[in-house]
Every structure is written in structure tokens, then in C-alpha cells.
Amino acid sequence: MSSFQHLAPELRLHAGPDSLQALVRELDRNGCRRAAVIGSASAARPGGGFDLLRPVLGERLCGVFAQTRAHSPVDAVQEAVDFLAASRADAVVALGGGSVIVTARAASILLAEGQPAHALCSRREADGRWTSPRLQAPKLPQFVLPTTPTTACVKAGSALHDPASGRRLALFDPKTRARAIFLHPALLRGAQADVVRAAALNCLAMAVEGLESSRADPLSDASLMHAVRLLDEHLPARLDGDGQDAHREALMLAAVLCGRGTDIAGGGLASALGHAIGPRSHVPNGVVNAIVLPHTMAYNAPASGARLAKVAAALGERPRQGGDAATLAVGRLRQLLDRLPIARTLREVGLAREQVPAVATAAMQDWFLQYNPRPIDSAAQVQTVIEAAWGE
Structure with a gap:
């Protein structure tokens, strides 16, 4: 056996139609009496997730915030900070997809630290080193009720989008990792099919990047390979109509497995893009991940080619002895993506050709890039991959 360490955080997960019965127990376990709920506008509609949650929380519910926005822009997160301060909450319940969960975590960090995100975010220094400030203040306990298959539910990072500068502001604090996660069928059923599919595609890219990584170990590989198997089986399925629950629940389990596995293995260029x-x-x-992933895999193949045999195996293709694992894995991935109703080039999603240099420069500042299996030293290398994915 080769030497390795696998240091994993605690996971408390409740799944099924009766899962919300455990929410009050988990609040009690953490000494919480005033729970503030952060969600989206769709959760606030009649019959939405908030209606399911209110009777569970009862008198513990001290406020509801439904103004989260996609990609967690800084101003929306600051509104959530103000809401948490006014509510005098001692716990945060995040009900929604990735942007909701990230907004809840980030708002808790900004509230506790009393500083703007620019002062607290991870960054790449002029000499190329990556630094991440230690955020010492106690944080409000987080309880997560996901509605999409997002790895954010098990993570401790919170990335905000700054529209003014175009920067991604990544905050990391292990104290904001969920104290408990609740997978309820009615909540997983509520999101639109295309939203569920997009979240699952992000999970697929992260799982592949984790399997490519030299930081992976046998236990993270096991989680990530099974995540890819579930995604391969359930992503092409109908995510609305009869039978949707089983597919959505399987994709959610894939997200949990992927999130746990990539805590060990890290991400890479597809995530940064x-x-x-x-x-x-x-x-x-x-x-975007789905569009660029075949191209980042091909770019990384000189460094990760042998490890891509794990990706191919998870997708149902076992390379022959001495075979080209990278070509097999990329080809099998393309077959999966061809079965999905998604764009296949960056041009189709509205990225202008003249934006490519700025995107490459922005990606160079992404924390995930340091874990890419093939080192990236310049924006020109990133630009080559983007142009390949842009399409003709």
C-alpha cells in the first residue's frame, strides 16, 4: 500500500421524506434557538420551499431572506449580511441551489469578520504564491437544504462575484461548513430541469478534475468514480414528469460524493473557466464547464493521461493495456455530452471573441488553478484552451 492521508470533515446528512423532522434536533444539538432562512424568490412563492419549512421551524423562525441572485454578487450578499444582523439569528438555514448556499455562508463570514470581501478573499500574489487569510471570528452555524445537485452543500468555500471589477472573490472558512444537510424529495423536485442539469454538469466537471488530480487518494477516487457513474446514468434522463424523483435524488447523491472527493483532490482549469x-x-x-471540459482534459493529458483511465472506467470504458486512456476518456465524455440538450461551444452561450483575453486573465487569479495537473504559468496558455472551446 502506498502512503497517503485522508482527512475528511464530519458529515451529518438526513435524506428522505422524513428528513426535515431531524432539523429541530440538529438545531438543538448546536444550541440554536433563532433560525434565519436564506433562499431565492422561487422558494418564497406559494407552495414553495419556505411553506414546507415554516411549520418545521415554528417559533424558531426569526426571518426570511429571498433576494439571493445567481453567482452571489457582492451587493446581494451584503443585503443578506444586513438581514442577518437585523434578525439577531443564532443559526442560518440555506434553502436553495449553489448561489443560495454560497450567499448564506459568505454573509455569515462578512457579518462575523466585519470587513469587506475584498479584504478577506484568497488571492494570487505578484510572485505567483497563493494566499488565503485566516478568518478567526466565530460564525453562525449553517444548516443546508439543497434544491439542486450542487457540491456547495458540503463545501467550506464561498465565492462572490464583483460586477464592478469582474473579479471572483473566494472566501474560505471551515467554520461555515454545514452542521447538517437535509435532502428532501419535495425540495429536490422544485427546481427547473435545466437548472438541475446545469448543477449536475458542474458536478461532473469537478469529479473529472478530481480524478485527474495527483492529490487524489484511493478513498477520494472511490467517491469521485461513483459520482461519475451516477452522473453518466442519470444526467441524460428526463428530469421532469414521471420518474424524475429517482433521477434528481441520484444526481444529488453524486454531488455529495463529488464535493467530499474534491475536498481532497481539488479542482482545475475547467472549474476556473x-x-x-x-x-x-x-x-x-x-x-460552461461542460463546454470546456473535453478541451481542458486534452490540454492536461500530458500530465494526467494515465489517471484519465479512472474517468474512462467510471464512464463504462476500461482502457486496454497500453491503450490511450486520455483519448478514450475524452471520447466517452463527448458521447455523454452529445446526449444532453446543451450548448457545445462558448460562442453559443454568448462569449464574444474579443472577451477571450480578459477571461484568460481572470482565470489566472482563480484559486482552483493551482491544482491543475498541468502547470499553467501564463494567460496565453489559458487563452489557447478557451479558443479551442469557442468554436468556429
Whole structure:
């Protein structure tokens, strides 16, 4: 056996139609008496998620915030900070997809630290080193009720979008990791099919990047390979109509497995490009991930080629002895993507050709880039991959 360490955070997860019965128990376990709920406008509609949650929380509910926005822009997060301060909450319940969960975490960080996101975010220094401030203040406990298959539900990072500068402001604080997660079928059923699919595509890209990574270990590989198997089986399925619950629940489990696995293995270039392009093109990061992933895999193949055999195996293709694992894995991934109703080029999602240099520069500042299996030293290298994915 080769030497490795697998240091994983605690996971408390409740799944099923009776999962919300455990929410009050988990609040009690953490000594919480005033729960503020952060969600989206869709959750606030009649019959939405808030209606399901109110009777569960009862008198513990001290306020509801439904003004979150896609990509967690700084101004929307600041509104959530003001809401938490006014509510005098001692717990935060995040009900929604990735942007909701990130907004809840980021607002808790900004409230506790008393500083703007620019002062607290991770950054790449002029000499190329990556630094991340230690955020010492106690944070409000987080309880997460996801509605889409997002890895954010098990993560401790919170990335905000600054529309003024175009920067991604990444905050990291282990104290904001969910104290408990609740997977309820009615909540997973509520999101639109294209939103669910986009979140699952983000999960697919992250799982592939984790399997490419030299930081992975046998336990993270097991989680990530099974995540890819679930995604391969359930992403092409109908996510509305009869039978949708089983597919949505399987995709949610894939997201949990992927989030846990990539805590060990890290991300890479496809994730960084999703972060840089998604807000600029006003499309979900997962759609961008799906477009660029075959190209980032090909770019990384000189460094990760042998590890791509794990990706191919998870997608149902076992490379022959001495075979080209990279070509097999990329080809099998393209077959999966061809079955989905999604764009396949960056041109189709509205990225202008003249935006490519700015996107490459922005991606160079992304924390995920340091884990890319093939080192990236210049924006010109990133630009080559973007241009390949732009299409003709």
C-alpha cells in the first residue's frame, strides 16, 4: 500500500421524506434557538420551499431572506449580511441551489469578520504564491437544504462575484461548513430541469478534475468514480414528469460524493473557466464547464493521461493495456455530452471573441488553478484552451 492521508470533515446528512423532522434536533444539538432562512424568490412563492419549512421551524423562525441572485454578487450578499444582523439569528438555514448556499455562508463570514470581501478573499500574489487569510471570528452555524445537485452543500468555500471589477472573490472558512444537510424529495423536485442539469454538469466537471488530480487518494477516487457513474446514468434522463424523483435524488447523491472527493483532490482549469465565463455570459457555471471540459482534459493529458483511465472506467470504458486512456476518456465524455440538450461551444452561450483575453486573465487569479495537473504559468496558455472551446 502506498502512503497517503485522508482527512475528511464530519458529515451529518438526513435524506428522505422524513428528513426535515431531524432539523429541530440538529438545531438543538448546536444550541440554536433563532433560525434565519436564506433562499431565492422561487422558494418564497406559494407552495414553495419556505411553506414546507415554516411549520418545521415554528417559533424558531426569526426571518426570511429571498433576494439571493445567481453567482452571489457582492451587493446581494451584503443585503443578506444586513438581514442577518437585523434578525439577531443564532443559526442560518440555506434553502436553495449553489448561489443560495454560497450567499448564506459568505454573509455569515462578512457579518462575523466585519470587513469587506475584498479584504478577506484568497488571492494570487505578484510572485505567483497563493494566499488565503485566516478568518478567526466565530460564525453562525449553517444548516443546508439543497434544491439542486450542487457540491456547495458540503463545501467550506464561498465565492462572490464583483460586477464592478469582474473579479471572483473566494472566501474560505471551515467554520461555515454545514452542521447538517437535509435532502428532501419535495425540495429536490422544485427546481427547473435545466437548472438541475446545469448543477449536475458542474458536478461532473469537478469529479473529472478530481480524478485527474495527483492529490487524489484511493478513498477520494472511490467517491469521485461513483459520482461519475451516477452522473453518466442519470444526467441524460428526463428530469421532469414521471420518474424524475429517482433521477434528481441520484444526481444529488453524486454531488455529495463529488464535493467530499474534491475536498481532497481539488479542482482545475475547467472549474476556473466556469467561474470566469459564467457571470460574463450570464449562464450557469455548469454549462460552461461542460463546454470546456473535453478541451481542458486534452490540454492536461500530458500530465494526467494515465489517471484519465479512472474517468474512462467510471464512464463504462476500461482502457486496454497500453491503450490511450486520455483519448478514450475524452471520447466517452463527448458521447455523454452529445446526449444532453446543451450548448457545445462558448460562442453559443454568448462569449464574444474579443472577451477571450480578459477571461484568460481572470482565470489566472482563480484559486482552483493551482491544482491543475498541468502547470499553467501564463494567460496565453489559458487563452489557447478557451479558443479551442469557442468554436468556429
